[in-house]
Amino acid sequence: MADVTSSGNADKDDGKPQIDRNALAIAMHRKSRSFGLYFWIPMIWLIIVAVACVFAPLWGLPPADEIDWAYIQSPPVEGHPLGTDNLGRDLLSRIIYGGRVSLTVGFAAPFIGVGLGLILGMIAGYYRGWADEVIGIMIDAWLAIPGLVILLLFSVVFGGSLFMVCLSLGLLFIPTAARITRAATLNYAGREFVLAAKAMGASDFRILRKEVFPNIIWPLIAFVLIDIPIAIVIEGALSFLGLSVKAPTPSWGGIIAEGREVLSTSPHIALYPTLVMFLTVLCFNLVGDAIRRRLADVREGAI
Amino acid sequence: MGEIILDVRNQRTAFATARGMLNAVDGVSFTLERGKTLGVVGESGSGKSVLSRSVMRLLPGNSVVPSDSKVILNGKDLTRLSETELRRLRGPEMAIVFQDPMTSLNPVLSIGKQIMEVLMFHMGMKKGPAKEKAVELLRAVGLPQPDVRVNQYPHQLSGGMRQRVAIAIAIACEPDLLIADEPTTALDVTVQAEILDLLQRMVKERNMAMILITHDMGVVAGRCDEVAVMYAGRIVEKAPVRELFNNTRMPYTAALLSSIPKVTDPPHRKLDAIEGRPPDLINPPQGCPFAPRCKFAGPECEEQVPPLEGPGAHQYACVKPLGEEVAA
Numbered sequence: 001m002a003d004v005t006s007s008g009n010a011d012k013d014d015g016k017p018q019i020d021r022n023a024l025a026i027a028m029h030r031k032s033r034s035f036g037l038y039f040w041i042p043m044i045w046l047i048i049v050a051v052a053c054v055f056a057p058l059w060g061l062p063p064a065d066e067i068d069w070a071y072i073q074s075p076p077v078e079g080h081p082l083g084t085d086n087l088g089r090d091l092l093s094r095i096i097y098g099g100r101v102s103l104t105v106g107f108a109a110p111f112i113g114v115g116l117g118l119i120l121g122m123i124a125g126y127y128r129g130w131a132d133e134v135i136g137i138m139i140d141a142w143l144a145i146p147g148l149v150i151l152l153l154f155s156v157v158f159g160g161s162l163f164m165v166c167l168s169l170g171l172l173f174i175p176t177a178a179r180i181t182r183a184a185t186l187n188y189a190g191r192e193f194v195l196a197a198k199a200m201g202a203s204d205f206r207i208l209r210k211e212v213f214p215n216i217i218w219p220l221i222a223f224v225l226i227d228i229p230i231a232i233v234i235e236g237a238l239s240f241l242g243l244s245v246k247a248p249t250p251s252w253g254g255i256i257a258e259g260r261e262v263l264s265t266s267p268h269i270a271l272y273p274t275l276v277m278f279l280t281v282l283c284f285n286l287v288g289d290a291i292r293r294r295l296a297d298v299r300e301g302a303i
Numbered sequence: 304m305g306e307i308i309l310d311v312r313n314q315r316t317a318f319a320t321a322r323g324m325l326n327a328v329d330g331v332s333f334t335l336e337r338g339k340t341l342g343v344v345g346e347s348g349s350g351k352s353v354l355s356r357s358v359m360r361l362l363p364g365n366s367v368v369p370s371d372s373k374v375i376l377n378g379k380d381l382t383r384l385s386e387t388e389l390r391r392l393r394g395p396e397m398a399i400v401f402q403d404p405m406t407s408l409n410p411v412l413s414i415g416k417q418i419m420e421v422l423m424f425h426m427g428m429k430k431g432p433a434k435e436k437a438v439e440l441l442r443a444v445g446l447p448q449p450d451v452r453v454n455q456y457p458h459q460l461s462g463g464m465r466q467r468v469a470i471a472i473a474i475a476c477e478p479d480l481l482i483a484d485e486p487t488t489a490l491d492v493t494v495q496a497e498i499l500d501l502l503q504r505m506v507k508e509r510n511m512a513m514i515l516i517t518h519d520m521g522v523v524a525g526r527c528d529e530v531a532v533m534y535a536g537r538i539v540e541k542a543p544v545r546e547l548f549n550n551t552r553m554p555y556t557a558a559l560l561s562s563i564p565k566v567t568d569p570p571h572r573k574l575d576a577i578e579g580r581p582p583d584l585i586n587p588p589q590g591c592p593f594a595p596r597c598k599f600a601g602p603e604c605e606e607q608v609p610p611l612e613g614p615g616a617h618q619y620a621c622v623k624p625l626g627e628e629v630a631a
Contacts, residue, residue, distance in 0.1 A: 129364075192406040199359055199401075200421050200472060201393035210420060214411040 042283030110227035113173025121181025160246035184216035225288030305336035329536035342523030345533035404465035415453035463494035
């Protein structure tokens with residue numbers, strides 16, 4: 001008993017000044033790990049795009065489907081900073097309102113996919129046995145159907161609803177998300193702290209939620225970051241083909257498709273949405289890379 | 304005689320493997336009273352850890368426990384309880400401290416959260432009081448600066464501190480039975496004594512019963528009331544700790560004791576290891592499982608498995624126990 005108290009004090013004497021002495025080193029280390037310009041410049045663009053799209057009705061733009069008969073297929077003029085399209089609709093307004101569709105799909109689809117994949121993957125990786133088999137077969141079967149066919153099917157059956165576009169794209173992300181989750185869950189489900197939690201009376205659900213989930217969240221965040229730009233590009237391709245939201249609701253791919261018809265006479269109609277989409281996707285990738293690198297640092301170093 | 308907390312009767316645990324049934328624990332019986340510590344000693348693969356998990360009912364899916372095995376904790380037969388009922392007992396009635404505190408704590412949750420989790424689940428405490436109680440527990444297990452440490456993560460703690468945290472989690476709900484499964488094996492020698500003293504203090508202060516599992520005879524020597532020596536899934540000798548060391552009857556126990564190098568030995572002396580390997584538990588040898596490695600074994604040793612018996616508290620499973628040659 002005397003042993004314990006004296007050793008406790010020894011720890012205390014040892015611990016306290018050490019933390020103070022290292023404060024400077026810790027601060028320098030933090031700085032060296034902060035995000036650089038490659039993160040902040042694309043981040044600023046993304047914030048601009050996001051704010052512009054989310055608060056679109058506040059900017060006093062003409063409605064995206066309002067036709068200005070005075071300016072049809074016009075280059076940038078006063079009142080139409082990016083010009084108008086071949087029906088005389090304000091291009092800036094269409095790009096901003098179109099961004100709402102693109103960004104919604106870009107965020108919703110990966111989250112739907114990862115959300116469902118997470119549930120399936122955790123069940124398969126934690127319970128193993130027949131649950132694992134069944135989910136594995138389901139995923140293999142799902143992968144055997146070409147993604148484009150699923151997208152076409154959804155757009156034909158449910159035609160043009162934004163939610164269905166998000167859902168159909170999200171479904172395509174399930175197999176990868178489920179496999180990543182399953183592998184990560186397998187890795188952690190056998191760890192001793194899971195057994196320790198069980199020994200303290202934790203239920204399976206509690207173990208999955210409190211012990212496994214916080215450990216496997218990092219690869220899934222990285223996966224979502226990769227999928228956001230992919231979803232934006234696929235949505236663009238779908239609306240270019242006319243399989244996404246129905247006209248006159250604008251979307252980036254849709255505006256590009258409309259601009260393609262008059263590419264030789266008014267290239268700006270296709271150019272601006274293409275440029276915005278290109279920059280946005282590029283910035284998402286750069287930001288995603290920076291965050292993923294940071295996550296890797298965090299996982300190696302601290303947590 | 305104190306109140307009997309744990310009564311294990313004829314516990315058998317086998318694992319179905321590709322080669323056949325592996326009998327990891329083969330008919331172990333013992334009782335444990337409140338406030339007492341039972342040391343379980345044996346080499347690797349002798350079934351110590353499987354025994355601890357059998358008591359906790361934390362066995363993997365391929366394990367087989369026959370229906371005549373009974374684990375009675377506070378009058379409740381754990382073998383008859385459902386998983387949900389067991390869950391309610393784990394924590395408030397029985398808890399376990401694992402060998403390696405590096406792996407038995409969740410790396411991504413603060414230690415405070417891990418303690419609070421248990422308190423909130425079993426004791427129905429709210430967040431605020433649970434945190435206060437967590438700090439109090441950390442103080443009780445001798446963690447310095449508990450109010451700071453409570454928000455830290457396992458990687459910010461040393462091995463000894465982590466094991467203190469694991470002990471704090473185990474005693475959070477005041478269990479009646481604490482199983483310590485090689486609690487000091489992964490720790491520095493200097494920290495070992497502290498952790499063992501801490502465990503012993505907790506058992507005394509909170510009036511628990513403890514099963515201390517170890518492969519180190521030195522660990523059990525000063526800290527247990529009774530010692531059970533395990534070999535090949537069986538208890539081969541069981542006695543009050545003094546009796547066991549002073550009056551060893553089973554040759555295996557004697558071999559374990561003499562394999563400890565002594566400070567007084569001359570340098571470069573060959574270690575007194577036990578010859579051979581532990582027996583294959585899928586196809587155990589005929590008769591006494593230790594006979595093939597035993598210096599004193601005779602033909603009578605291979606006839607049948609000797610039962611664990613003996614006068615009074617000192618029991619041993621041996622046909623030719625030590626110290627009886629003279630009498631015979």
